Amino acid sequence: MHLIKGLVIYQGLMIGRARKLEPVSWDLPATHISPSSITAEIKSLEDAIHSLAKTIELQFNELKGSEEEKAILSSHLLILKDPELISQVKDSISKNLVPAAVAIQQVFSQVQEHFKNLSNDFLAQREADYRDVEQRLLLELTGKQQEVLHNWAADQIAILKEATPSWVSAFAYYKVPAYCSEQGSLTSHASILSRALKIISITDLAELWEKVSENEKIILDALNGKVIIDPDISTLQYYEKLNANYHKPEEPVIMEKDSPIKTKDGHRIILRCNLDPLSDLNEPTKLNADGVGLYRTEFLYLGKDELPSEDYQFSIYKQVAELIAPHSVVIRTFDLGGDKLSHLIPSAPEDNPYLGNRGIRFSLSHKDVFKTQIRAVLRAAIYGKVKLMFPMVKDYQDYLQAKEIVEECKTELQKENIPFAQNLPLGVMIEIPSAALCAEELAENCDFMSIGTNDLVQYTLAADRNNSALSDYYITHHPAVLKLMMLTLQAGNKYEKPVSICGEMASQPQYVPLLIGMGFKELSVGTSAFLRCKKIIRHCDKELFNLIENTDLGHLDSIENLIFEQLKPYYKF
Template identity: 40%
Template sequence: MIQLRGIGVSPGLAIGKAHIVKEKRVEIKKRKIKNTDIEHEILKFEKVIDEILRETDKFIEFYTTNKDDKEIFESHQLILKDPELKNSILAMIKEELVCLEHAIHKHFHNVASYFESLDNDFFAQKATDYLDVSNRIINFLLGKRGFKQNHFDADEIPILYTTTPSQVAYLAKAGVKGFYTAKGSETSHNSIIARSFGLNCVVGIPDLFDTIKNGDYLILDGSDGTVIINPDLEVLKEYKLKLAKQELHKAELLGIINIEVPKIVGKKIALKMNIELPEEIEFITKMKPDGIGLFRTEFLYMDRDSLPTEEEQFEVYKNLAKKLDGKGLVIRTFDLGGDKFSNIFTTAKEENPFLGNRGLRFSISHPNIFRTQINAILRASIYGNIKIMFPMVIGLDDFIKAQRFVKKAISNLQNRGYDVNSDIEIGVMIEIPSAALCSEMLAEHADFFSIGTNDLIQYTLSVDRTNDLLNNYYVPHNPAVLQLIKYTVEGAKKHNIPVSVCGQMASTPKYIALLLALGVDELSIAPSAFLDVKKEIINLNDETIMKLREFNIKTTVNNIEKKLREVSSEFEV
């Protein structure tokens, strides 16, 4: 038995036999043509483009499950319809007197090589899309089936070096439950489509091809990136049991989508979701949340070589707001720094970026970048229930400064003739102890709070949450953390503003009763945990909450754990 670890990009378990796919490289020779052949080659070009466009239409009609999948294949259509493609191909045929196959190969590989040379995930994805289109054209011209010549059984796990959106669609049609690629990332088009189809996927184990053979029995865990080759009997039994429970649990959770969450101690708890990529919205809305409680916009700035424009951001925010159909959309202004970097910014290296120029500090110190985002949010605000939230607020001074920045942007946009929601709600993300301690003052000026427990725990306990050596000290239910949450709720109540929790604690079922006992009004949950948390609340009773409210949290971690075990037999540290 061999166990390897990659990156899980589409969660779930798959068990089956390895099917190694080694695509044969098609050799394109530089065949010269005569002047009398030019017209024939041009007609071939027009025919193949029409054929691939029709094939792509079929992909969109039969294999795409949502608008974002559709847009990925529509980008392939734009490549095929690009006037520059036709100009380049016809020029090579007429001036260099080369065959169509060579012209296609040269054009697409030149473009793809350029994108790959930029060493950027955003452009690397463009290169993949261009090569996907190129391969489909070449295979059609040569009468080859390409990737489609592979036959996959439903109990097989394809193992590929890389893949393309059209190939992922083909794998889904073949009925496989998961696949592995050496290249890829969580935000690549392939991963997005894999999640839409419910295909488990792991990427990023370069030496897997040296370790695995066709027919090897595999366990693929898309949640944590584990790949187990030829598991022993006990491990196989363990994972088969997990898989059976997963399928049963999935069916059970789907059954509660339409069930209304009961009131807890007379209060309706809003259940919202966190979102990182616009492409997630179609999947999210199927689970019927009460809105988006956190849209992490920094991902719009990462893996690219230029800043997102106001128009680009406006379209993203507008489309999300419209799809939510009046439900709230809390847009957190970008929080770059710490564990999130963007290669666009050439700022001075910081010895401790987690305590450096990040969050609202970065926005205030880069007013032009900040203004572009705020303008885009404000312009989109008339299309739905959009709210603005500032991250890494340390106290009242910076919040008021940012609030005034928004008010000025509203005035400037109105003077330019734009309609905006001049009463847009502006909130504070409470993730620094100083903000929690200033919560009553902040609540006097803010419209809502959202507690980011990940950083709040890190900064309160002085524990690097990315350091595995300190896992024993990263304790969400530490009394210091709980007292700051309670203090924040009490400060908010004095000015009648709602408090949400959007950090990992809100996505962890064992902490839900505790958070509700502390008085939070809303939970914003990771999509993968949403139905689990909803189930937890449905099963809660008022007695449990009242017992926790009566408990004195000014005690030891051990005493808190003991109390949590009393009210929930499933609580585990």
């Protein structure tokens, strides 16, 4: 048995057999054509471009996603129809006397190398887009076929070195339910499409390709971000039970939609959704959620040729505020570092971006970018119940600096006679241990707090959450983490300020009873986990509080026994 940890792209659970998919490799001979063949080669190129363009346009029209998702396919179409690029390919055919396929390789390789050398995430994604279009164009031109998917078996899980938008589109067409890949990121175009098309998936799985064999039994646990290869009997039995529960007929879970979000003995729990601009904004309403507890704004910045304007951001925030009303939406300010925007904002390279100039630090050091976002939020807040939250706050001083900039923006808008919300609630994310240890001062001064468990675990235990080699060190329920969470909750209770959990911990079924029993009354979860979390909440009762109160939360063994043994009746695994 072998376990590899990775990044969850789209939540789900599947037990099946591995089917490894490799892209067609192109070892084209260095042959030359005669001058008389130039016209025919160019005609073949144009026919291939025309045929592939029709295929992409069809996929574009069939994709029922947001404009951001459609823009991915649109960008591939723009590459395919780029007159300068195609002119270079034709010139290579006529001047170098090479076949169209070789000319495509030569020109596209030069473009990809250019983007690769510029070295940042945005341009790396552009390189991936050109690589994907090149692959599809070569297949179209040569008549070769990618791995045939029409004979896909229901229990097969796709194994990839790297997912591409064309692979993901093919998975949707052939109803491939799940995949996992060795390379990838949460913000890649393939990942964005996977979420839009609801394909269970995990990426960034180190050494996956060499560790898994064709047709080998694997468990794809996209609830907790891990793939288990050749599971032992006890692990397989555990996941078979878990899988049976997870894939029970949906009616009992869907019935939860209209039931009150209360514990069995009547304690009201606030349950909200986590969203980003790529999500279906109608989901919280469909689920009868208590609003949006975390609206991530990073995707408004990523993959853009220019920074999003105030008016553009205003239109997005206004839309979500109106759709979620009368419930509240918590908009989190930009939560990435300069490495993600180095194509737009000059930024010195950092040896460790996770401990670098990111989150509120980046915003405070780029005041013009920050003010553009705050002004847009202030303007949009008059159209609904909007709150603003600052990420990666280390202490009260960070919060105070951010609040002062909000006041500056209010003064500017007032002078410009632009309507805005006068009393915008301001909150902080507790995701750095120092913030939890300073929670009293923060609770005394801010309007609300939200615990981001993903980073809190990472920073408390000094374990990179994206490093699969450290999976044994990244322990969500570690006593140190729970103590910091309790400090934050106690500070919030003292000053009567709400404290919510918006990290992945709240979306994982085994942790919901623990959080409720610890006293948390507000959770914000992924939309795919919402109804199951709600069902678990409705199974909780006063005995749960007694059970947790009488457990020694200072020792890991006690906590694990509590979660994986004593709490089983609450989450039904």
